[in-house]
Each structure stands twice: as C-alpha cells, then as structure tokens.
Amino acid sequence: GFTYYIRKNTKPQKKVELRLVVNVGSVLEDPDQLGLAHFMEHMNFNGTKRFPKNELVSYLQSIGVDFGADLNAYTSFDETVYILPVPTDKPGLVEKGLQILEDWAHNALLDSLEIEKERGVVIEEWRLSRGAGERMMKQTLPVQYRGSKYAERLPIGTKESLEGFTHDALKRFYKDWYRPDLQAVVVVGDIDVKEIEQMVRETFGKIPARTFPRQREVFVVPSHDETLSVVAKDKETAFPSVQVMYKKDLMPQATIGDYCRYINTRLFTGMLNIRLRELTLKPNPPFVSAGSFYANSYARTKDVYQLYANSSDTGMARTLYTLLGENRRVLLHGFTPAEFDLQKKQMLSL
Numbered sequence: 001g002f003t004y005y006i007r008k009n010t011k012p013q014k015k016v017e018l019r020l021v022v023n024v025g026s027v028l029e030d031p032d033q034l035g036l037a038h039f040m041e042h043m044n045f046n047g048t049k050r051f052p053k054n055e056l057v058s059y060l061q062s063i064g065v066d067f068g069a070d071l072n073a074y075t076s077f078d079e080t081v082y083i084l085p086v087p088t089d090k091p092g093l094v095e096k097g098l099q100i101l102e103d104w105a106h107n108a109l110l111d112s113l114e115i116e117k118e119r120g121v122v123i124e125e126w127r128l129s130r131g132a133g134e135r136m137m138k139q140t141l142p143v144q145y146r147g148s149k150y151a152e153r154l155p156i157g158t159k160e161s162l163e164g165f166t167h168d169a170l171k172r173f174y175k176d177w178y179r180p181d182l183q184a185v186v187v188v189g190d191i192d193v194k195e196i197e198q199m200v201r202e203t204f205g206k207i208p209a210r211t212f213p214r215q216r217e218v219f220v221v222p223s224h225d226e227t228l229s230v231v232a233k234d235k236e237t238a239f240p241s242v243q244v245m246y247k248k249d250l251m252p253q254a255t256i257g258d259y260c261r262y263i264n265t266r267l268f269t270g271m272l273n274i275r276l277r278e279l280t281l282k283p284n285p286p287f288v289s290a291g292s293f294y295a296n297s298y299a300r301t302k303d304v305y306q307l308y309a310n311s312s313d314t315g316m317a318r319t320l321y322t323l324l325g326e327n328r329r330v331l332l333h334g335f336t337p338a339e340f341d342l343q344k345k346q347m348l349s350l
Contacts, residue, residue, distance in 0.1 A: 006191075008189075015086075016085070016087075017084070018094075019083055020084075024178075027300075029153055032169050033169050035157015036170050038075040048103035078297070094199070105207060123159065132235075139230060145299070147221070147222040179209075179210040221301060240316055249303070
C-alpha cells in the first residue's frame with residue numbers, strides 16, 4: 001500500500017529533495033496522546049535503527065545538510081511531513097537518504113531516555129508558543145471548527161499531556177499510524193527516474209503491510225447556514241485584527257481542470273489584494289494592511305476563502321465594513337481587463 005512520487009527537475013543541478021509524507025496528524029490523537037503526533041516527529045531525529053541517538057544529524061551535517069535550514073519536518077492537523085534535501089554529486093548519497101526515510105517510516109527506536117530528554121525540549125517549544133496569538137487562537141478555533149474534532153487537537157498539545165504522557169502512549173501512536181498504507185515518498189530533483197524508482201521499490205517494498213490496521217478516520221467540519229462570530233481579547237496583542245472566513249467544499253486537486261480552478265483563485269485573490277493595498281495608501285486609510293487568500297485543505301473536508309486586515313482599537317468596525325464592501329464590489333462588478341492583465345503578468349514573472 002506504499003505510494004511514491006518521482007519527478008526529474010534539473011534546477012538546481014546535483015540536488016534532490018526527498019520527503020516522507022505520513023497521512024496522520026494531531027486530529028488522530030487519542031485523549032491520552034495530545035501533542036504526540038508532533039512529539040513523534042521530534043523522536044524520529046533522536047534515534048532510528050541505522051542512526052541511533054544523534055548520529056543522524058551528525059551524518060547529515062557531514063554531507064552538508066544543516067538541521068533546520070535544510071533538514072526539517074512539520075506536523076499539522078492531518079499530516080506529518082519530513083523534508084530531506086541531499087546532494088547528488090557523490091555516489092550513494094541518495095540511496096542513503098532513502099534509507100533515512102525508511103527508518104523514519106518504521107524503524108524509530110523510541111528509547112526511554114531519549115523520550116525523557118525530548119520531553120523537556122517539546123515543553124519548552126510549547127512554552128515559547130505561549131503568547132497573545134496562541135491565547136486568542138484558543139478562543140477562535142472552537143468557533144472556526146465548531147462541531148469538529150479539529151477544535152480539540154492543536155498539534156502542539158497541552159502542557160499537562162506533554163508532562164504526563166506515558167511512553168506506551170507514544171509507542172502506540174507510532175505503531176497505529178506509521179504504516180505503508182498511510183505513507184508516501186516524494187523524490188524531486190536532478191536524478192534518473194527509473195534508477196530512483198528501483199531504489200524506492202527495493203528500500204520500501206520490504207516494509208510489511210499491517211494486518212488489521214486501525215481505521216484512519218476523516219473528521220468533518222460541519223457546514224452551517226448562520227454566520228458565526230467570535231471576539232478574542234488579550235492585553236498583550238500587538239495590534240487588533242479582523243478576519244472573515246468563508247468555508248467552502250473541498251476543491252479537488254487531481255486534473256488539469258482542477259489546476260485551472262486553482263489558478264483562478266490565485267488570480268482572484270491577487271487582483272483583490274492589489275485593491276486592498278491601494279486603500280492603505282490613501283489619507284486616513286481603513287486599515288494598516290489587508291489581504292485575501294484561498295487555503296486548500298483548511299481541514300480534510302473543507303477549503304476556506306479568507307479576508308484579513310490589521311486595524312486600530314477604534315477602527316475595527318470600519319475595517320470590517322471596508323473588507324466586506326470590497327468583497328461585495330467584486331461579486332457585483334468583477335475586475336477590469338487591465339487588472340486581469342497585470343495580475344497575469346505578475347504571476348508569469350514568478
């Protein structure tokens with residue numbers, strides 16, 4: 001059930017980026033596992049079958065791959081992704097890179113001493129995330145994701161869970177979810193596709209399929225007819241802001257037509273953002289800055305179109321009114337040919 005994607009790309013030369021994508025994130029955590037999807041991401045850098053303890057980071061640094069700047073990973077609600085760029089100028093480096101991904105896929109050691117060492121690191125990461133933005137997000141998420149498990153599963157977890165989770169809970173998460181049918185490898189770079197495909201099949205084909213695997217549920221964010229609203233306050237916030245979110249059914253991303261619709265969203269938000277930026281240049285502007293974007297996979301079953309602006313304590317009503325007014329103007333009258341041509345040129349120049 002393992003999946004792989006390979007694409008040749010000669011720029012930059014003699015470079016390749018490898019990714020292990022695990023179709024699991026914090027929304028799959030059990031009540032005693034809050035924060036452990038992210039914690040597991042950390043543990044894959046603290047000891048695997050081929051690279052016990054910190055030998056992985058030492059090896060990668062020896063071939064010019066820096067942790068953080070190059071080697072990296074992230075955990076979201078629905079996925080965990082490991083990113084490993086490696087040079088291709090020496091024989092064996094790509095093969096070794098694929099072996100690292102294979103270790104991450106099913107050979108994490110999860111040594112008890114290493115878990116306890118990392119517990120302090122992740123708790124400190126949680127502590128550093130504590131600020132006005134995080135506190136206000138905790139007020140807004142239950143409204144944004146009302147009626148869904150997403151509202152209860154921030155990837156960083158809780159201090160109580162990070163301090164008190166058992167080693168068995170972490171090992172259970174790894175055993176349940178790190179398995180071939182929920183994983184994929186992506187290889188893009190200056191490589192021979194057929195040669196890499198053979199390496200991938202040899203490296204990952206030996207991972208046994210899981211018998212009686214736990215079902216990977218998809219958690220729905222319910223639609224609603226009424227407009228939901230929330231006001232989040234915190235005395236340490238740097239500046240007031242306004243956000244307007246329009247939840248949309250998921251836009252598929254499989255065909256040329258789907259890609260054209262994605263390009264349309266880029267054109268649309270690009271043209272609207274120019275209008276919003278022009279408003280900030282006027283005397284007594286309605287906001288300091290503003291923008292719009294279309295986010296694919298806001299949740300596994302929802303996309304979202306969003307407007308946002310940074311305002312002032314006394315100007316939030318005007319900010320909101322202006323955002324909605326500009327949005328309405330586009331709905332009623334569209335854009336001009338000149339705006340369209342300019343945005344096309346800007347996108348083509350990227």
